[in-house]
Amino acid sequence: MQTVEKYHAIKVDIDKCMGCTHCMKACPTEAIRVARGVANINANRCVDCGNCLRVCPVDAFYVEEDSLEQLSKYKYKVLLFPAVFIGQFPESYSESSIYEAVLSLGFTHVLEVEQPIHLLIEIIKEQVLQAKNKPLISSFCPAIVRLIQSKYPSLVDNIIRMKAPHDLGAYYAIDLLSKEGIGREEIGIFYASPCSAKMAAVERPLGEEVSVVDGLINMYELYNKVRKVIKKAKKRDSVALRKGLRRDGIVWSLPRGEACHFKGRSMAVDGIHNVVKILERMENNEVPELDFLELRSCDQGCAGGILLTGNRFLTVERLQKRSKRYLIAESSDDHCFNCPAIKEKLKSGPIQPGYVYALDTNRKLALEKLQKVDRILCQLPGIDCGACGAPNCHALAEDMVQGKAKITDCVFLQNRYLNEEKIDLAKATRNLENTWGTNRFDADCNRKGGRNEGF
Amino acid sequence: MKLVFEIARGDFTAAGKASSGIKKVLKQLLVDPKTIKRIVVAVYEAEVNVVAHSVGGTLTANISGNEITVVVQDYGPGISDIEQAMKVGFSTASRKVREMGFGAGMGLPNIKKNTDELTIQSQPGKGTMLVFSISI
Structure with missing residues (x-):
């Protein structure tokens, strides 16, 4: 397993990032998650392809250069x-x-x-x-x-x-x-x-x-x-x-x-x-x-x-x-x-494999986590909406077994738990704000994105 | 950990679904890439066999901490001479299948080559069950 955090060139300007799902959905390595209203890049997974930069509606991604x-x-x-x-x-x-x-x-x-x-x-x-x-x-x-x-x-x-x-x-x-x-x-x-x-x-x-x-x-x-x-x-x-x-x-x-x-x-x-x-x-x-x-x-x-x-x-x-x-x-x-x-x-050395997608270095634990992912997937709706802050239901399940997310991050399940009175409204709102930030759901006529700008 | 894949008859474009699905899981388990390759080749050949020769079937992979066991069960027509079927280059594939680039008589020999253990049971008219395992 890679222990040293890899360098990657693409950074997120958290003042510009408004929190949407474009980059997360476009990322070919599922390296992006949204938390507290901004995109976070997992350095171990990012290959710096720049697809996130291409699709961002507010130009929140940037690359550092020397002056x-x-x-x-x-x-x-x-x-x-x-x-x-x-x-x-x-x-x-x-x-x-x-x-x-x-x-x-x-x-x-x-x-x-x-x-x-x-x-x-x-x-x-x-x-x-x-x-x-x-x-x-x-x-x-x-x-x-x-x-x-x-x-x-x-x-x-x-x-x-x-x-x-x-x-x-x-x-x-x-x-x-x-x-x-x-x-x-x-x-x-x-x-x-x-x-x-x-x-x-x-x-x-x-x-x-x-x-x-x-x-x-x-x-x-x-x-x-x-x-x-x-x-x-x-x-x-x-x-x-x-x-x-x-x-x-x-x-x-x-x-x-x-x-x-x-x-x-x-x-x-x-x-x-x-x-x-x-x-x-x-x-x-x-x-x-x-x-x-x-x-x-x-x-x-x-x-x-x-x-x-x-x-x-x-x-x-x-x-x-x-x-x-x-x-x-x-x-x-x-x-x-x-x-x-x-x-x-110009000749270079061999490239070392990275293995960043392994669930655990311990085989037994990895197998247990895999089975857990399967059980969680039975519960998730399979809509792949991204509202939980992960690119799809499978990614959320994987994040959950790694302790990086919880089942109530799924907005549909959370709604069910509300109906069943398993959680209260205040907690549900807090959960949503944890992913999308506070005030994210206030009306805003100047908000960018969400406007079919690609057509 | 159990993975189940339905394999439809004649759908060559779908062959590879089971091997890709199993591959993803094995990578998450940090299995050695060379071992993964052997497993993927064996599973893919088995998938193609079911697609090309049978009326359809199921592929089940059981993954434990140190071994993967794959059971491929189809519902006919069965193999009349297993020994002959295991020979390199022997094939009963139709001309149509060969024209698609399959049916070179390498399927079962390739599975044998890449697995630690392989058993084949077949009843002509009923179906074939292929069981192979590879330690991981």
Whole structure:
């Protein structure tokens, strides 16, 4: 069992959270419960996929970032961003104007992370050839790696032991600057992340000890800052900063961006709910003999990243169009000073299984708890309304056996107990307020949510 | 802990319900992932057998602190030669079933391979009862 509480990047602003069931229902790992009127995230279960952030009607979820003031600590300030950052801008902004604008925010160097991409292609190809456990699963999306770790522990050995593109970009940047005689301690590496999962992966890397990235920037905020200055930024030649960039790198984070490189059988799945279905089947041996499996938490891969502002399909279109102007990656691409050294650094250790869904470490107690869950489920109405503060009746039953909830949290059963005069009205009201907070049921014409805003 | 699943004849899309349900429980009991995999494969094969060959049946899993016992009872037509049915590659599956990607003659051998104990009782015309157990 995991004893150290895991880091997760998504936080709840309890002043903004009004207490509703959207996030709790959307969470693919049942990590959210509502208590005292606000959402609480179970750090052990959260994989930082960001679905809660997407569905929140009051924008109560946020991700922490480092402030740009930190830039002053370093002589050389490098901003790394994934290629999808370019894709979200309207086409009227050329890539050089975007580079100019980013540089004008106070960076000395700007690099897209997916370069030199042939190193990643080579590592994956080598590992696929040597694989004992097939299919090999891409380690690209940290939300998926965490999902497998906690929910599908039997598949952890299938995950490719390779770090992420932001590590590649960071090592490449350090390598390029070292060629100019600049030492590591003078360089600050800042990474603009397209999602909460990648932010968490930098803060608490999986399979590597300390991340090479020094600071994290929320891409949503960066986009707004760039849009503000983009027209005013003075012209600077940034072509040299893109000389390691290749067509394959630009589309790497899009669906089939990795899978298209393998001659054997491969498959690409995007959207965490789709991924869950495939992993379930994989555990049941119901997936054909694949060599490589690319799994991404967001629909349309990183183009649908939760910290992106544009429409994901437009982003994909722009990136695909842009990529055609670039050369195809070759193993002879040699822009780095010491490519073999970078490649070596990109290999990571094995991923440890998490087992966070076990009811108890003691088998006998776990079995007793399971039987208790079954008995409780007979009592619950099976409406899965979420009014108890848990995402469904089963989750409430599991919370109850873990001592985290009680049967009167179910509003329907509580109503029955009231009718049967087993509890009094004052207690029932207190129970409701424990879940939803005081004054939650007062009339409020300005209340957000509950208005079919999705249509 | 007892889990009961009804298995309908000919419903291939539903095969996998019992194995998924049992898998979820075993994960909550912190059973070793490799053992879970063996159990899931055996249960899935048994489910497919009932769907493909029988008129329908029931799968019951009994889970104790150190063992899972699965009883698969169907209501016919029964297996006339169990020894032959246990052979790798032997199958009585119809062409239709084979075209769906099942019926390779691996079902019972696969169950045997993944379980600690397996017994099969069958009465032609009446039904088959498969009992297997795996220590957990």
